Amino acid sequence: MSSLARPHRDDVILASVGLSGGVFLWLVGIHIQNGRLLDAPWASLVPLAVMSALELMRRSAPQTALVIGTLALVADQFTVGSLATLLMFTDLVYAAVLYGTPAAARRIPVTTLLVTVAVTAGFIAWIPSADALLIGIVTGMVSFGPALTGASVRNHREAAVAARLRADQTVLLAEMDRVQAVTAERSRMARELHDMVANHLSAIAIHSTAALSIDDPGTSRDALGVIRQNSVDGLAEMRRLIGLLRENGAAGPPSAAPTLAALDALVGQAGANSASSGLTVTLDDGREETGPLPAPVELAAYRIVQESLTNALKHAAPGPVAVRLGRTREVLTVEVSSVLGDRPGPRVPGSGAGLVGMRERVALLGGTIAAGPEAREDGVKIWLVRAELPVEERTYGR
Incomplete structure (x- = not known):
């Protein structure tokens, strides 16, 4: 109702x-026909007024306006007629197709075409002359022409709306891809930071706690040596990662990433860090194949060992x-x-982020990983981490 008001x-x-315009034409005496039933000039003002009022409804109720029009x-x-009334009717036909329902937009052009054909055929049969053909042409110009124009404009508008929707969807998909890429990159950086720093910080925490709790100069000196070495190594790792991020910010595993060739040094460092806790770390390389591995596989294997030792x-x-x-x-x-159970001495609480990072790395490579308690043949309970990584060349996710 508000749209009508x-x-x-x-x-x-x-x-x-x-x-x-219609009133002006009436005042100057310009009419479009003569000899009608209502020959008084003022009679043509009634259809003119009605048609003018219907123009106010051309958007809000286009089909109703067309029927009444x-x-x-x-x-x-039946009157002397007015050119303004005729022109406003053509606008109502146009508006009914442009602003009406989709069904009306399909029906009106067809209906007006049939009406034009029927009127032309009827008048040719009634008065077979050029005047009959002229009446048909005028009928088509008044009805079918505006309907066809409205259908064309409507199709162009709908095509423009569809194009805008596709553009908006493209922008939305691009934004979703960007967010996913940023999230994936943040996850990768989080894994790298955790795996690089956690080992060193854990050793620092354990040995600093030992130095504070054991009142022995020799033990404190050894603990401080381990703390210093892990601090230096941790800073070096951080500088390496920051440098890589500054150089090539986002792309896959960095070219300077650690490989399995560096496991000996990693195991040696872990043995030195854990000696005071009664742990002995050994490496058994039983690989039958010694060919090169894809860089993502080597990095994932190295980080899994590093996190497991931590x-x-x-x-x-x-x-x-x-x-x-x-x-x-x-x-x-x-x-x-490693042996599962309680042990004396200082311990560092875990957050669980390491296991999550390992699973993410393996999942990105399409491999499998299991971590949990098991019992050895001699009855000793151990904590076992076992990962299987496919080594064939493929496109790895980030």
Whole structure:
């Protein structure tokens, strides 16, 4: 109801111009026909007024306006007629197709075409002359022409709306891809930071606690030496990662990433850090295949061993910590086992982020990983981490 009470500004202008023009033509005595039933000139003002009022409804109720307008046009044929009334009717036909329902937009052009054909055929049969053909042409110009124009404009508008929607969807998809890329990169950086720094910080925490709790100069000196070495190594790792991020910010595993060739040094460092906790770290490289591995596989295997040794330093009971590597043509196997149980001395609480990072790394490579307690043949309970990484060349996710 509000749309009927407040017509569009353009519709008000059209109605005003149409009414004013029709009144002007009536005043100067310009009519379009003579010899009608209602021959009084004032009679043509009634259809004119009705058609002007219907122009106010051309957007809000276009189909209703067209039906009433058709009746007003028929009534105008019984008067001397007005050119303004005829022109406003053509606008109502146009508006009914442009602003009406999709069904009306399909039906009106077809209906007006059939009406034009029927009128032309009827008048040719009634008065077979050029005048009959002229009446058909005028009928088509008044009805079918505006309907066809409205259909064309509507199609162009709908095409423009569809194009805007596709553009908006493209922008939305691009933004989603950007967010996913940023999230994936943040996850990768989080894994790298955790795996690089956690080992050193765990050793620093354990040995600093030991130095504070044991009142022995020799023990404190040894602990401080381990603390210093891990501090230096941690800073070097941080500088390396920051440098890589500054150089090539986002792309895959960095070219300077650690490889399995550096496991000996990693195991040696872990043995030195955990010696005071009663842990002995060994490396058993039983790989049958010795060919090169994809860089993402080597990085993932190295980080899995690194995180597993860090967890052993935090939680394992005194005893052996065994790192084992195996490789077939298709799979690289990484196993790290440590004695499960309580042990004396300082311990560092874990956050669980390391296991999450390991699972993410393996999942990105399409491999499998399991971590949990197991019982050895001699009855000793161990914590075993076992990962299987496919080694064939492929496109790895980040």
